[in-house]
Amino acid sequence: MISDTQLGAIEQAADEARQHVRDHLAAYGCTLDDNYSCLFDPDITLQAAVGLITGGPVEPCPNLIRRDERLAGVLEWVGITPFIYYEAYDLVVRQRFSIAHELGHFRLHAQQREHCQCAHAAVDPQDSDDEPLATAPRFEREADAFAAAFLMPQALLRADVAQFGRCVAFLAARYQVSEPAMRRRLRRLGL
Amino acid sequence: MTWPQADADRLSHLFDLAQRATEADLAALSLADQQEVASLRRLLDLIDTAWQAPEAAVDRVNALFLRKLAAEEPHHPWVQGSVVYTLGELIRASGAAPESLPEPVYAQLAQDPTPVEQLLEPEMRSRAAGLAAQRAAMPRALISDFVLWLNRLVANLVQPAGPAQQGLVFPRRQGHRQRGPKHDK
Numbered sequence: 001m002i003s004d005t006q007l008g009a010i011e012q013a014a015d016e017a018r019q020h021v022r023d024h025l026a027a028y029g030c031t032l033d034d035n036y037s038c039l040f041d042p043d044i045t046l047q048a049a050v051g052l053i054t055g056g057p058v059e060p061c062p063n064l065i066r067r068d069e070r071l072a073g074v075l076e077w078v079g080i081t082p083f084i085y086y087e088a089y090d091l092v093v094r095q096r097f098s099i100a101h102e103l104g105h106f107r108l109h110a111q112q113r114e115h116c117q118c119a120h121a122a123v124d125p126q127d128s129d130d131e132p133l134a135t136a137p138r139f140e141r142e143a144d145a146f147a148a149a150f151l152m153p154q155a156l157l158r159a160d161v162a163q164f165g166r167c168v169a170f171l172a173a174r175y176q177v178s179e180p181a182m183r184r185r186l187r188r189l190g191l
Numbered sequence: 192m193t194w195p196q197a198d199a200d201r202l203s204h205l206f207d208l209a210q211r212a213t214e215a216d217l218a219a220l221s222l223a224d225q226q227e228v229a230s231l232r233r234l235l236d237l238i239d240t241a242w243q244a245p246e247a248a249v250d251r252v253n254a255l256f257l258r259k260l261a262a263e264e265p266h267h268p269w270v271q272g273s274v275v276y277t278l279g280e281l282i283r284a285s286g287a288a289p290e291s292l293p294e295p296v297y298a299q300l301a302q303d304p305t306p307v308e309q310l311l312e313p314e315m316r317s318r319a320a321g322l323a324a325q326r327a328a329m330p331r332a333l334i335s336d337f338v339l340w341l342n343r344l345v346a347n348l349v350q351p352a353g354p355a356q357q358g359l360v361f362p363r364r365q366g367h368r369q370r371g372p373k374h375d376k
Contacts, residue, residue, distance in 0.1 A: 055313030
């Protein structure tokens with residue numbers, strides 16, 4: 001399990017990343033409501049938001065495979081440039097989670113500059129509402145926690161639950177995440 | 192459907208021959224086997240012809256290869272691309288912009304004097320490219336496309352071979368689609 005202290009640090013890193021996107025977009029003369037996540041803005045894609053932070057390409061790749069294993073996403077370094085690829089044939093909600101998961105590796109583990117090749121089982125597991133297995137590598141669990149915090153900001157989600165109620169299908173559609181991911185996030189936040 | 196083991200072995204052998212055997216090897220086969228190998232070759236040719244790599248995949252492999260080549264053999268003619276000094280020169284050298292960019296915006300960006308070195312680091316890139324986008328009156332809805340396109344262009348840049356040389360090299364790209372007037376279909 002990831003400790004509460006680590007989770008707190010990951011939540012903070014995700015908040016900072018979203019603020020980072022807002023700062024970058026301000027340079028383009030593009031202002032966003034401080035109280036509203038840039039992730040809901042119809043003009044700014046998640047790929048572009050993540051690209052603003054990493055400075056590298058964020059692109060779909062059909063049949064994303066490394067070492068004979070099908071993957072949901074990868075973060076690869078060419079020199080100092082990070083390349084994020086995600087599976088082109090995955091559902092959009094899974095693609096979004098994969099992109100945010102790779103951003104998690106970039107923000108949390110980038111100092112190693114190691115390639116991160118993330119299998120479907122390690123990113124937003126669809127067949128289970130449980131947390132990723134404790135046997136999964138720690139950095140994969142951390143990246144998943146980052147992705148959840150980035151895509152489903154705690155303050156916004158709490159406000160939405162208070163306003164709209166705890167309808168997982170509605171909230172999942174609103175935040176463009178899978179229902180298992182939303183259930184895990186609600187449970188983690190005690191909602 | 193299951194194949195008898197002997198048939199499966201034979202097909203496997205002929206398939207192997209269809210891919211690798213020389214004409215001299217084939218001459219040693221029976222006429223029936225030769226015809227079967229020829230049929231397999233026609234089938235493989237059809238598959239090869241029909242297979243098309245997505246453009247993004249081709250671009251990615253091309254860019255990674257050129258970066259590796261530039262690092263290992265900086266004087267190789269394939270990496271002797273255009274030296275670019277400004278954002279405008281980079282955009283012109285790339286030759287391909289998102290089709291969604293309106294012509295006046297593209298024309299303005301293609302003349303932008305922002306030094307290309309300011310695009311290397313993400314924070315500085317946003318400040319510099321953001322100003323360029325505002326000067327070009329880029330619509331808000333096109334910022335996402337522009338950001339991702341620029342990230343891809345900058346990822347292709349390599350340091351010039353000479354230590355004192357300014358600017359950055361945008362590798363020459365073979366057979367890349369050029370931006371041009373849209374044609375009515």
